[in-house]
Amino acid sequence: MKKLWYQFKEFFLNNPKAAIGMVLVLGICILCFFAPLFTDYLPNARIARPHEVPSADHILGTTRMGRDVWSQVIYGGRISILVGLVAGIFVMFMAMVVGISAGYFGGIVDNVLSFFTNVVMVIPSLPLMLVLASYLDQVSPLVIAVIIGATSWPFGARVIRAQTLSIRNRDFIHAAEVMGESRRRMVFFEVMPNMLAILGSSFISTVIYAIMTEATLEFLGLGDPLSVTWGVMLYNAQQTSAIRIGAWWEILAPSMALASLAIGLALVNFSIDEISNPKLRAQKIMAKFRREQAKEDKARQAAISTNKALEGVA
Amino acid sequence: MRYLLQRLGFYILAFLVAVTINFFLPRMMPGDPIQSFLARLAQNGGQITPETVTALESLYGYSSSTPLWQQFFSYLYSILNGEWGISTRFFQPVVDVLGRGMLWTLLLVGSFLVLSYTLTTLGGIWVAWKRGSRIDSFVTVGSVVVSSIPAVVMALLLYFIFASDLGWFPTGYAYDPALDPAFTWEFISSVLYHLALPLMAMVLLAMGNIMGMRSNMINQLGEDFIVMGWAKGVPDRNVMLNYGARNAILPVVTAFAMSVGGIFAGSLIIEIIFNYPGIGQIMFQGMVARDYPLIQGYLLLMTLMVLSANMIADVLLLALDPRLRTAVL
Amino acid sequence: MTALIEVKNLCVDYITLNGRVRAVNNVSFTIEEGEILGLAGESGCGKSTIAFALMRLHRPPALISGGEILFNGENILDFDEESLRKFRWKDTSMVFQSAMSCLNPVKTIEYQFYDIFKAHGAVASRQESIVKARELLNIVDIPEERLFDYPHQFSGGMRQRVVIAMALALKPKLLIMDEPTTALDVVIQREILQKVYQLKQQFNFAVLFITHDLSLMVEFCDRIGIMYSGQLVEVAESKAILTQPQHPYTFGLGNAFPTLTGELKAMTGIPGMPLDLSNIPSGCRFAERCFKASELCRQTEPALHYQPERGWAACHQVLPVTARTGQDIPTEDVY
Numbered sequence: 001m002k003k004l005w006y007q008f009k010e011f012f013l014n015n016p017k018a019a020i021g022m023v024l025v026l027g028i029c030i031l032c033f034f035a036p037l038f039t040d041y042l043p044n045a046r047i048a049r050p051h052e053v054p055s056a057d058h059i060l061g062t063t064r065m066g067r068d069v070w071s072q073v074i075y076g077g078r079i080s081i082l083v084g085l086v087a088g089i090f091v092m093f094m095a096m097v098v099g100i101s102a103g104y105f106g107g108i109v110d111n112v113l114s115f116f117t118n119v120v121m122v123i124p125s126l127p128l129m130l131v132l133a134s135y136l137d138q139v140s141p142l143v144i145a146v147i148i149g150a151t152s153w154p155f156g157a158r159v160i161r162a163q164t165l166s167i168r169n170r171d172f173i174h175a176a177e178v179m180g181e182s183r184r185r186m187v188f189f190e191v192m193p194n195m196l197a198i199l200g201s202s203f204i205s206t207v208i209y210a211i212m213t214e215a216t217l218e219f220l221g222l223g224d225p226l227s228v229t230w231g232v233m234l235y236n237a238q239q240t241s242a243i244r245i246g247a248w249w250e251i252l253a254p255s256m257a258l259a260s261l262a263i264g265l266a267l268v269n270f271s272i273d274e275i276s277n278p279k280l281r282a283q284k285i286m287a288k289f290r291r292e293q294a295k296e297d298k299a300r301q302a303a304i305s306t307n308k309a310l311e312g313v314a
Numbered sequence: 315m316r317y318l319l320q321r322l323g324f325y326i327l328a329f330l331v332a333v334t335i336n337f338f339l340p341r342m343m344p345g346d347p348i349q350s351f352l353a354r355l356a357q358n359g360g361q362i363t364p365e366t367v368t369a370l371e372s373l374y375g376y377s378s379s380t381p382l383w384q385q386f387f388s389y390l391y392s393i394l395n396g397e398w399g400i401s402t403r404f405f406q407p408v409v410d411v412l413g414r415g416m417l418w419t420l421l422l423v424g425s426f427l428v429l430s431y432t433l434t435t436l437g438g439i440w441v442a443w444k445r446g447s448r449i450d451s452f453v454t455v456g457s458v459v460v461s462s463i464p465a466v467v468m469a470l471l472l473y474f475i476f477a478s479d480l481g482w483f484p485t486g487y488a489y490d491p492a493l494d495p496a497f498t499w500e501f502i503s504s505v506l507y508h509l510a511l512p513l514m515a516m517v518l519l520a521m522g523n524i525m526g527m528r529s530n531m532i533n534q535l536g537e538d539f540i541v542m543g544w545a546k547g548v549p550d551r552n553v554m555l556n557y558g559a560r561n562a563i564l565p566v567v568t569a570f571a572m573s574v575g576g577i578f579a580g581s582l583i584i585e586i587i588f589n590y591p592g593i594g595q596i597m598f599q600g601m602v603a604r605d606y607p608l609i610q611g612y613l614l615l616m617t618l619m620v621l622s623a624n625m626i627a628d629v630l631l632l633a634l635d636p637r638l639r640t641a642v643l
Numbered sequence: 644m645t646a647l648i649e650v651k652n653l654c655v656d657y658i659t660l661n662g663r664v665r666a667v668n669n670v671s672f673t674i675e676e677g678e679i680l681g682l683a684g685e686s687g688c689g690k691s692t693i694a695f696a697l698m699r700l701h702r703p704p705a706l707i708s709g710g711e712i713l714f715n716g717e718n719i720l721d722f723d724e725e726s727l728r729k730f731r732w733k734d735t736s737m738v739f740q741s742a743m744s745c746l747n748p749v750k751t752i753e754y755q756f757y758d759i760f761k762a763h764g765a766v767a768s769r770q771e772s773i774v775k776a777r778e779l780l781n782i783v784d785i786p787e788e789r790l791f792d793y794p795h796q797f798s799g800g801m802r803q804r805v806v807i808a809m810a811l812a813l814k815p816k817l818l819i820m821d822e823p824t825t826a827l828d829v830v831i832q833r834e835i836l837q838k839v840y841q842l843k844q845q846f847n848f849a850v851l852f853i854t855h856d857l858s859l860m861v862e863f864c865d866r867i868g869i870m871y872s873g874q875l876v877e878v879a880e881s882k883a884i885l886t887q888p889q890h891p892y893t894f895g896l897g898n899a900f901p902t903l904t905g906e907l908k909a910m911t912g913i914p915g916m917p918l919d920l921s922n923i924p925s926g927c928r929f930a931e932r933c934f935k936a937s938e939l940c941r942q943t944e945p946a947l948h949y950q951p952e953r954g955w956a957a958c959h960q961v962l963p964v965t966a967r968t969g970q971d972i973p974t975e976d977v978y
Binding site for chain 2: 017115118119121122123124125126127128130131132134135137155208211212215216219220221222231234238243244246248251252255258259262263265266267270284285286287289290
Binding site for chain 2: 745748
């Protein structure tokens, strides 16, 4: 246990980006999911006069409707994060099923699935989502998650297909095939474990994308205006002309929440890439190399100048 | 040639799929546009006559009396003939309404493409050259952080700070409405002034492309022909550009084709928040009014844009990569 | 003859996250004008690192940490960027191991010739460069109309010949060949080496030839240096290397390859693995794998000593002249 903790500490000390990212993400999750501990107000309760400036009582001020912005931010985060997760899982599931089957089985399966993937990919997803959402009228966050999931899987599917193809052609897979392993076992025990890093990083990018897209759709007025999420907060702020009357806190609060979560996740993702990609890891060695080289150059310069000085004396 | 024809065939098919989606969506969705229109009409105390229903049916392109496949083909026929229906928000043909905004959107997206790809490509080359240095980690982390800010947030913050609060930039329109469009410096500078802030928001959001170019470049720098370039005594700058960047640019072209959809989506949000009168803004007005022909027209137009971008990328790759030329031509 | 290049106590380190690893340790040798020197050894013994260091082409994380490389008396380690750039290819050029990947895939051969001439101010116009490039293609027997082709349109052997033509473009005094034929099939290997030999006679440049194929090397080189884990363990006339090895490692290498002429003998390898360079024992680096190793070998590192008539060797237990032919070391029993 102690050793594990030690390794944990080492990892984050060596990867300040990962550490900052994790702190941001975990901090926001804790604030949101334990929201009642951090605020006395309910997000939908009218508890003050409209558009109150931030004060000790309402640390992020109040909305046009006299609701506490801070409590809206932390309660609203719950749904935003959940939508991100649900859409992320949905997208990853689709991407994995399509990508791995296309890459692993090849042949006609690959042709059909790849064609399908490419077609969905060239149909721009945000406009498609807008069309879907506007037909469904104002939709609940869950429906938004499903719409995001249904339109955003092709990119992941392509990445995973390419990855599967390259793993599939490695020697150990051929060896396992010759030894007569079943296909299902092969996919789950040989191919998938080799893609954990790439699956993890595409999952996180999808969650970022889903959270952003949910906020966008809701901001455009396609969400349910009665639910409390970051996107709906932005929508309400925009609708009530918060910008024009200078109620900066109403815009700033959900914006900062969204941006911090996205930046936190992006930093975590960046670190995963850095750790799993040897070419990027080489950057650390490069930094060390530059230091050592500078030292070496200095020594050489010093040697040259002493030589010159000695020559001068002679 | 066969390769290009194959690609063209794929694009035509993809466009047909988009048309099909457009055709079936309203017929599958619970919110039938005609019913909802009638309901709204009834709410407002309007008269519903059989003539109104037929008029609406012909407006939306379907009728209960003709079979589905016939409807589909006549729909396809009118789409191909540029008859994309009548906007119920603007009471004008969809094609005309979208065409009005297209100029400004193309200006915004076009200048974004030029500015952003120049900046991020050169930036990527530069930090790859300096990799492992302080400036490298600063730029890499900075670009990851900036580009992960959601577009809505970025646009709102820039708008709030620089347009609304500080008043350095205009809060809307593509040019000063007091001016008449003319080829004068006054007009052009007004257009540029109105373009600046939305453009800046889009460029900032795409800063992450530096990372892509950087890693392409680092991959290239490990190649033998780069070392040979140095061995030949070719000056550093020349090796970086003609050997490194010239090869590292190829994946960027592919990535560009894939991101065009996202770029237009970004311009939609930017146009809405900055009140920039492009198609995104028009689409938003249509969406608020549930103007289905306009929304569908927008989807088709965006699909066409993405497909054209892909086609341009295909040709560009052929021009840039002699290996691909030999393989497919 | 005078020394064209003189390497003195060259050390090259690799920077890793766990500290430095010395890949080339205190290596000294000279190459005379017009001479062909071979460097042989197992993979990872530092021979390619030396080749790259001679043009200061070593890539990060490799770092030259000591010694001198004198080219016509000038230390190239003291060159600034510009003089280094001018030195490269004009004075020393290089043929790389991978002809497949050392040409820029998106530029024509013509452009890649022009690049050389332009970088060194050797031509006044593109037209002049084309004329010169055609001549160069001629001397390596490639039809000149292929000048405007792209690298991928050539076969492996042709590409290597294109690279050789490029290497000779500025009439360098030294040509470094880093395993130039490893990726090619045997027939083409020989063709290319014969071509290089013939060109060497014609233009009188010196060659540093690096390979792990000892039999090829013996035929081609004047002298051969044998490397083991970053150190030069023996330097001698090429015939002596094969027939009268002094160092047991050289002896072992000679056994690991068939000779093209002479009787057929059982091939034997050298037991054990090359040294882990991050964990170097005291004493002779080869001691662990050596059949002659004594207590002295395990404790004190041997230095290079000159044996009259035979050459340099770094060994406490130099093998007798008759080692290869004599009965005192029956090879089958030893290995």
